[in-house]
Amino acid sequence: MEKPEPFPFATVDELKERWPDLPPGAEDHATVLLKDASQFILDVCPEAAQADPASRLRVACAVVRRSMTVPDHLAGLSSGQETTGGVSRSWTPSNPHGDFYLTKTERRSLGAGRSRAFSVQIAGFRSSPEHRPWCSLAFGATYCSCGADIAGEPIYER
Structure with a gap:
């Protein structure tokens, strides 16, 4: 299958427009993740090749942002708990490894899940x-x- 243009679907500058808090010095890493995310989107949602380029750009940026917002101290953590005196705190990160995934709304905006007669x-x-x-x-x-x-x-x- 021929890759749609532009590929990757977003640039680091476009990612920064949507995520002004991109960690400083993470541009090279973000460039690699944008390429990976664009291919991931095509792999799991082939209909994205015919989607509007603006939708592909938005979804690629969202996928990369979710992947990059995993704090290092939580990497690999499936749950955690702290107790001090009578106060306790617990947490369970939803994406501890920074994996790529598409939400239902993102899949729909890329054209997946639409019914067609045949x-x-x-x-x-x-x-x-x-x-x-x-x-x-x-x-x-x-x-x-x-x-x-x-x-x-x-x-x-x-």
């Missing part, structure tokens, strides 16, 4: 079968008596 031909029927000359249809009936309508060729009245 049909499937399950047998090699001809579009207009040949009926027997004595088929009921030849005499003005609204039904076929030779079976060509169900089998593609006459199967009764041979």
